Structure formats: structure tokens, C-alpha cells
Amino acid sequence: MAILEISHVSRFFGGLAANADVSFSVEEGRIMGLIGPNGAGKTTLFNCITGYYPPSRGEIRFDGRSLNGLQPDRICKLGMVRTWQKVRPLAKLSVLDNVMIGALARTHSLNKARELAMVQLTVVGLERRADFLAGGLPIGERKKLEVARALATQPKLLLLDEVMGGLNPAESEEIIQLILAIKQQGLTQMVIEHDMKAIMRISDRIVVLNSGEKLAEGTPEEVVSNQDVVDAYLGESHA
Amino acid sequence: MRAALKLTLFLIVLGGLVAFPRMVQSPYFLQLMILVFLAVAQGQSWNILGGYAGQHSVGHAAYFGVGAYVTLILLQSRQIPPWWGIWAGVVVAVIVALIIGAICFRLRGPYFVLASIAVAEIMRLSATNLKGLTNGAEGILATDIPSLRWGERVVADFSISKVPFYYIGLGLALLTLGVAWGVAHSKLGYYLQAIREDQDAAHSLGIPIARYKNYGLMISAALTSMTGSFFGVFVGFVDPPTVLGLDVSVQIMLICIIGGMGTLYGPVLGAVVLVPLAEALRSNAVTDLLVKVGAVSPESKVGLFLKENLSHAHVLIYGILVVLVILFMPEGIVGALRKLTARRRREVA
Incomplete structure (x- = not known):
């Protein structure tokens, strides 16, 4: 069952579309990875989901109810919480x-x-x-x-915004173990991460954003073999 | 163990304060103590919003003035005694706080500060110009305050001595201290501090920030209004500059900043330091002391110069001292003391 449904979400800053028509959903109990180059709109999407910026267009549904117009504190009370990059x-x-x-x-x-x-x-x-x-x-x-x-x-859904950023390998490993332990408890997670090895290990599915748009979605294997993703973000070494 | 020690110390000080008027008859010292109590209460009231919630209002004169004016207007035009008027002041102050909060808390940081100043200035100008209600710039003189009776017995006669004001002032200081303690040891206090430290983070953790800021403001405004009522009745006179001036707002803030914001004892220490200091500078006690110690002879040029000018310069000196404290003790007296004890502890360890 999908605990979070993001449908056709766009967020504009002036004429700039930080997110453009993004749709995907997160299954309960799973870890969804969110990757993409810098400026792809990952954190903006987190801000839309958690109520900091209302989406300019589209709808976000969490646990069966629409989040449109809700403030961050209400969204936290409903069971969705984020960490900060x-x-x-x-x-x-x-x-x-x-x-x-x-x-x-x-x-x-x-x-x-x-x-x-x-x-x-x-x-x-x-x-x-x-x-x-x-x-x-x-x-x-x-x-x-x-x-x-x-x-x-x-929370029912935990949004982690680059929790491994700036950490050394040993510390990153501790965080990976922590994320997996949290998953064991049945908590759904959505994780923004730049460390490809880590995100491949922990994610059940991955969404790739590029220039605000969803470029690809699938299992880690599907995503790394997707030619668009390789071109836009990963480069040849990962393919 | 430490809690027990603290409580014992507190009770000893309290006992001393209760006995003080019996031991010291001098009206001068009684007056000084009353002003200290008033400052403690003012500082502590501001502390709840400014110290714990980090919303640095530079317009608390608005609530102070509301308390003073409401109480004296009711006393003079309706013969309502101040122990009822003080509550009317609280009600009006809370209503004003709700309106101000709804408008000003949309703003953050310096914008909130500016808005708070603007509101207090609006109140001051209104009080100056609404002559029918406030008697304008002439102010209101409290002619005679009825004595407080319990049945037939006179509990407090305000016309004979300052002792009743002493105990009411002490009670007010204790009340604000108690409220601040209660806030600090509750969910409200934790939430206010979270808002102070990082509004966005607080918001993400389920804290409705606007609502909690308003709670903080309402409590702060209600208590500040009570201090205003007390001041109005004690002095027996209000006019716009003495209760609604910008310097009143700054004074209230300084007590807390000098003592230590967001701490329970900060406003107490701030008041205990600032009020006697201002008094000593005004009355030129500094020159007298220097002469007495023999540092300067009263007939010398320096002595004469000091005698002539020091008391005129009391505001200047006060200002310089405040700047020095803020520069060298940015976290106030409490912060500086904590640093000192922390260092000592480290040296011991």
C-alpha cells in the first residue's frame, strides 16, 4: 500500500520550475531513494512534502489524506517528519x-x-x-x-535529507546500519543521498530527479542500467 | 542534594526579605528595594518571551503602560480600587497582546523588533492624544488609594508608609519568578526554547510556532501589565513618557540582557545590579565613596569636578557600563558566572 502519493507536483520560484510535474508513490515499510545532480530539486521536493513550500500545482497525499495547505507542524503530527541536509x-x-x-x-x-x-x-x-x-x-x-x-x-514516514553528507566512511556505515535497523521496525523512509554505493544498498526503489523533473524510477538495478540516468547523473563508471 | 541546597538558600533569602522592613526603617532603602522588586518582575516578564522564546520585544512598554493606565483610570474615574484594577489591566493587556501577536509574529528577527517598537509608539501617541480617556500629556494623578480591608480589619493602608508596597512588590517578583519557573519546567518552556533556537526545525518537530509564540506573549504581557499597575499605584501618577516611552521598553529589556536571558535568575541578578547602580550614579554616591575612601580629596579640582558633574552624567555612565557588560559578558551575569564555575570545575578535574 502506498503511504505517500505524489501526483503531478510542480513548484515554481518565479519563472524557475524547481519541481515540474513530479509523480511517484512510496510503499509502506520500504525505503525510497531520491537521487539526482545538484539543483535537481530533491530538497525542494522534501520542502513541498513537509509543508515548508506549498506545491504550486499538484497534490501530495499521505496516509490517505491530502496535505495541501497543511503547515509543517500538522504534517509532523500526522506522522511524517524530516531531517535537514x-x-x-x-x-x-x-x-x-x-x-x-x-x-x-x-x-x-x-x-x-x-x-x-x-x-x-x-x-x-x-x-x-x-x-x-x-x-x-x-x-x-x-x-x-x-x-x-x-x-x-x-513518525510513520521518515524523510532523511543527506544524512551521510560530510561523514567519513565509518560514520556513513553506522548511519546505513541505523537506516536498515529503522526499516526492520517497519518504518517507511525516503532518503536523499549522493553516495551511490550507499543508496543502492539501502533503497528498495529509487526515483531520479533531473532539472526538477522525474527522469527515471525503478529498483536500484533498473536505475543504474537506465541510459538516461547514466547520461544525466551517473556517468559511465556505474553502468 | 543541589536542589535541596538551592531551596534552602532561596528560603533564607526570602526570610531575610520578609523581615527586611522590620529591621530597616529607612524609607530610602525601602523605596530602593521596591524598585528592585519591580525591576525583577519586569525583567522576568520580558524573559518569558524574550529570553525563553527569543522574541526580542522592544515594545514591552505597551503592556506596562496598559497596566498603569487601566488601573489608574479605573481608580480615578470609577473609584475602582487597584486590587481589582490590576486584573482589568491584565485583561486589556492580553487582548492587546493577541492583536499584536497576530500581526507581529508573521515577522521574524529584526522585523519583529521594529514592529514591537512601532506598536508601543502607537500606544504612547494614543495615550497622549486620547485626552478624554487618559488626560493626555498631563497624565493622571492617583489622589487617594483606598486602604485594603478584610472585613473590618485594615490589611494595608497605603497612605501611611511604603511597607504595603514593599510586600506587594515582593509578591509580584515572586509571582513572576514562579510563573517563569513553571514555564521553564513545562512543555511550553521546551517549545519556546526550540522556537528560539531554530524556528524551522521547531516547526518540523510538530510545534505550531505561531500559537506557542502567542502563548509566550500573552503570559509575558499579562505579567508586564501587573508590574505597570503596581508602578502606577506606587508612584501615584502616570503620563505617556513615564510608562509608555521607548526608554521604558529598553529598561525592561536591559534587566534581562544584563542578568542573562533565558535563565531563571538572570532577571533577578540584572535587577539587583542595575537598580542600585542607577540609583548610586544618580545620587552621586560614587563621588561620596571615592572621597570617603580617600581616593580623591573633596577640595581638589578632581573632587569638585566629580561632585559637580558626575550626577549629571549618570545616564551616560550607566550607558557605558551597559555597553561594557554586553561586550564582555554577552550572555549576561548568569552566563559569565556559569563560565567561571565551569572553568573551575575543569581545573579541579
Whole structure:
């Protein structure tokens, strides 16, 4: 069953179409990879889906209901949450407080939120950093904090915007394992990533964007063998 | 253990403050303490919106003025005693806050600051020109405040001494401290801080930012209005510049900035430092002290110069000191103290 349906979504900035007539859907429990060259409109699409920019045209349906006109906070409450390509820790608050603020989307009790937050910190392996200031974490741990905070809102669909960007291979591997572990729990994910090896490993399906348009969609194998994708993005070495 | 220590310390200070008027009869010191309480309450009220939510309003005079005006207008034209008038002020301030919030919170950062100034200026000009309601630039004089009675017993007679104002001021300071504590230890406080740190991130985590900013503003406005009512009755007079001027807004903000924004004790420390400092500079206590210590002789040129001019320059000196504090303690007194203790802890470890 499709948990997210994107139909004919366009987003214009002035005369520029950052997304043009993009349609695809994400199956429940699967990982959808979203790739494409810089400026292809991947992050713009995330912003449309999560309510930061309303789509200029088209409709996005999540869990059976239209998201048109909904603000990001409502969309989070419905069960869809995103992380940020450029991490956005609440710098002067502790790591635990950051994740608690995510958890407070589902409870009014600070104690309950603290419990939920500790669980998620353990999931991403940051439990020993709980009392540190979020602003003082190194980049690898900030990325994990983004994920823990998003998970604490108890989403049905997690949108990860380049969580491996700027990480060394060992850290990337930890994130890959984390994404796969989250999938094991049945959570649907949509992942923007530039690291082709990683995205091929984790994705069930992949959508390729180019100049705002959908260039191709399919399983990782189908996508790498697609001549358009090779020409526009991958280059010959991947083919 | 640390919590118990804090509580004990708090109770000792509180006990001292409650006993203060019995030990010190001097009306001067009583007055000084009342002004400190007022500043604590003002700073703490601003702190909820400016410190925790990071919405730096430079127009809190609007709510301060509303409280002062509503209470004194009701007292003078309707003979409604101030302990009822203060609540009317709160109601009006919250309504004003709702209107201002609906308009200004569409704006972020410097635009919000400018809008907050504009609103306070509109209020000041309105108060100056709506002569029928506010008596214009002449202001309103509170002639006599009825004494507060419980049955037949007079609980507080405001005409004899300042002691009732002392306890009401103390109560107001404690009230704002209590509210700020409650906010800081609740979902509201966490959400306000999330908004302060990063609005977009907060929005993505399910926080309806406009609604929570409005909650913060309403609480802040209600408390600020109460401080305005207290000030109006205590001074016995309001006119537009004393309660609605831009300098009132800045003063409220400074208490919090100097003390430490977004901390529970910041406004307290800010008030304890700023009010006596302003008072000492105004009354030229600095020159007296220098003379007493023997640093300057009163007959020397320097001594005479200081005596002549220092009190005239009190606003200038105050301003320079504020700039120095902001430059060297950007996170206020509380921030500087924290850094100091953190360093010491590291040295010990």
C-alpha cells in the first residue's frame, strides 16, 4: 500500500520550475531513494512534502489524506517528519532536550518525553551524550541527533535529507546500519543521498530527479542500467 | 542534594526579605528595594518571551503602560480600587497582546523588533492624544488609594508608609519568578526554547510556532501589565513618557540582557545590579565613596569636578557600563558566572 502519493507536483520560484510535474508513490515499510545532480530539486521536493513550500500545482497525499495547505507542524503530527541536509541542532539545549522536544509532539508529560527521548538516543547510540550541548557535538553525532529527534516524534514516514553528507566512511556505515535497523521496525523512509554505493544498498526503489523533473524510477538495478540516468547523473563508471 | 541546597538558600533569602522592613526603617532603602522588586518582575516578564522564546520585544512598554493606565483610570474615574484594577489591566493587556501577536509574529528577527517598537509608539501617541480617556500629556494623578480591608480589619493602608508596597512588590517578583519557573519546567518552556533556537526545525518537530509564540506573549504581557499597575499605584501618577516611552521598553529589556536571558535568575541578578547602580550614579554616591575612601580629596579640582558633574552624567555612565557588560559578558551575569564555575570545575578535574 502506498503511504505517500505524489501526483503531478510542480513548484515554481518565479519563472524557475524547481519541481515540474513530479509523480511517484512510496510503499509502506520500504525505503525510497531520491537521487539526482545538484539543483535537481530533491530538497525542494522534501520542502513541498513537509509543508515548508506549498506545491504550486499538484497534490501530495499521505496516509490517505491530502496535505495541501497543511503547515509543517500538522504534517509532523500526522506522522511524517524530516531531517535537514544542513543539520539544525537546537544548539544551546542539551542533546536530551533536543530529542525530548521531538517526543513532546506525542505527549504533554516531560517525564514521558524524557523516557521516549532516552530510548531514541540509545537507538542512534548517543545515550552517553545526553547531557552535552547539542551545538558542541561533532558533525557525525549531529547527524545522528537529527535522526533521533525525528524518530522521537514517532513518525510513520521518515524523510532523511543527506544524512551521510560530510561523514567519513565509518560514520556513513553506522548511519546505513541505523537506516536498515529503522526499516526492520517497519518504518517507511525516503532518503536523499549522493553516495551511490550507499543508496543502492539501502533503497528498495529509487526515483531520479533531473532539472526538477522525474527522469527515471525503478529498483536500484533498473536505475543504474537506465541510459538516461547514466547520461544525466551517473556517468559511465556505474553502468 | 543541589536542589535541596538551592531551596534552602532561596528560603533564607526570602526570610531575610520578609523581615527586611522590620529591621530597616529607612524609607530610602525601602523605596530602593521596591524598585528592585519591580525591576525583577519586569525583567522576568520580558524573559518569558524574550529570553525563553527569543522574541526580542522592544515594545514591552505597551503592556506596562496598559497596566498603569487601566488601573489608574479605573481608580480615578470609577473609584475602582487597584486590587481589582490590576486584573482589568491584565485583561486589556492580553487582548492587546493577541492583536499584536497576530500581526507581529508573521515577522521574524529584526522585523519583529521594529514592529514591537512601532506598536508601543502607537500606544504612547494614543495615550497622549486620547485626552478624554487618559488626560493626555498631563497624565493622571492617583489622589487617594483606598486602604485594603478584610472585613473590618485594615490589611494595608497605603497612605501611611511604603511597607504595603514593599510586600506587594515582593509578591509580584515572586509571582513572576514562579510563573517563569513553571514555564521553564513545562512543555511550553521546551517549545519556546526550540522556537528560539531554530524556528524551522521547531516547526518540523510538530510545534505550531505561531500559537506557542502567542502563548509566550500573552503570559509575558499579562505579567508586564501587573508590574505597570503596581508602578502606577506606587508612584501615584502616570503620563505617556513615564510608562509608555521607548526608554521604558529598553529598561525592561536591559534587566534581562544584563542578568542573562533565558535563565531563571538572570532577571533577578540584572535587577539587583542595575537598580542600585542607577540609583548610586544618580545620587552621586560614587563621588561620596571615592572621597570617603580617600581616593580623591573633596577640595581638589578632581573632587569638585566629580561632585559637580558626575550626577549629571549618570545616564551616560550607566550607558557605558551597559555597553561594557554586553561586550564582555554577552550572555549576561548568569552566563559569565556559569563560565567561571565551569572553568573551575575543569581545573579541579
